[in-house]
Amino acid sequence: MTFEITVASVDDVQRMARWAGDEGWNPGNTDAYAFYTTDPGGFLIGRLDGEPVTCISVVKYGQTFGFLGFYIARPVVRGKGFGIQNWRAGMARLAGRNVGLDGVVAQQANYRKSGFRNAWNNIRYEGPAFDAKAPAGVSLVDARSVPFDRLAAYDRRFFPEARDSFLAAWISLTERASLVALRDGKIVGFAVMRNCQGASRVGPLFAESADTAAALVSALAQKMGAKAVAIDMPDINKPAVTFADHAGLKPSFETARMYTGANPDLDYAGLYGIGSLELG
Numbered sequence: 592m593t594f595e596i597t598v599a600s601v602d603d604v605q606r607m608a609r610w611a612g613d614e615g616w617n618p619g620n621t622d623a624y625a626f627y628t629t630d631p632g633g634f635l636i637g638r639l640d641g642e643p644v645t646c647i648s649v650v651k652y653g654q655t656f657g658f659l660g661f662y663i664a665r666p667v668v669r670g671k672g673f674g675i676q677n678w679r680a681g682m683a684r685l686a687g688r689n690v691g692l693d694g695v696v697a698q699q700a701n702y703r704k705s706g707f708r709n710a711w712n713n714i715r716y717e718g719p720a721f722d723a724k725a726p727a728g729v730s731l732v733d734a735r736s737v738p739f740d741r742l743a744a745y746d747r748r749f750f751p752e753a754r755d756s757f758l759a760a761w762i763s764l765t766e767r768a769s770l771v772a773l774r775d776g777k778i779v780g781f782a783v784m785r786n787c788q789g790a791s792r793v794g795p796l797f798a799e800s801a802d803t804a805a806a807l808v809s810a811l812a813q814k815m816g817a818k819a820v821a822i823d824m825p826d827i828n829k830p831a832v833t834f835a836d837h838a839g840l841k842p843s844f845e846t847a848r849m850y851t852g853a854n855p856d857l858d859y860a861g862l863y864g865i866g867s868l869e870l871g
Contacts, residue, residue: 743755
């Protein structure tokens with residue numbers, strides 16, 4: 592048997608997204624295109640005798656941060672050591688950086704053995720779309736109509752490094768919509784919704800208040816014709832959890848945000864939903 596790990600192709604990244612769907616992670620239908628453009632060398636795939644069987648994403652942001660995702664071994668090779676080989680190759684690519692991941696419950700103990708520690712839990716809240724009005728003085732506009740440098744600067748408040756390439760693709764791909772909340776010309780919220788195999792996923796979801804966050808989700812659902820929505824919410828943001836409960840959304844899935852280094856200095860009070868489990 593020959594096991595080889597190589598940088599993934601565009602087709603491989605699409606395959607990885609399908610595998611994520613098989614695991615019940617419900618990635619967006621067109622997410623892989625944004626993933627690949629963020630760091631084309633950041634996706635590794637393992638082949639056993641030429642057949643793809645393992646994968647991992649190890650995307651670099653700036654000079655100090657990296658995010659690990661898509662850590663998957665296909666069921667037929669689990670327990671045989673191929674997945675951990677892919678893991679080690681991925682971690683080597685991110686050596687010297689603070690590395691983040693969103694780990695499923697079953698793997699969290701293994702991540703801790705590899706030097707990760709829990710920062711918070713992401714709870715996926717899911718349920719029927721709902722109606723919510725924007726607070727007084729707040730208007731909602733297409734994110735693509737906002738000067739990109741302003742949007743990127745706002746996004747940077749909630750993420751450890753700039754991620755302009757990701758952001759530009761994330762708001763402009765098909766099967767999604769993105770909105771910005773403005774008050775007196777100032778950005779006070781931002782959200783993206785995309786079509787998925789299951790409930791339409793919202794992420795990121797940033798807002799100055801729960802009312803603004805609810806208005807963004809409601810407007811996106813109307814724009815997309817979404818019947819059900821899902822948001823991965825950090826449980827450290829208590830107003831976010833309260834908003835989900837009031838909106839009738841129920842917990843359906845859980846991961847832990849983990850880092851190898853210190854928690855990044857972010858605007859946690861405005862972080863109502865992470866962008867994606869795969870790239871942070």
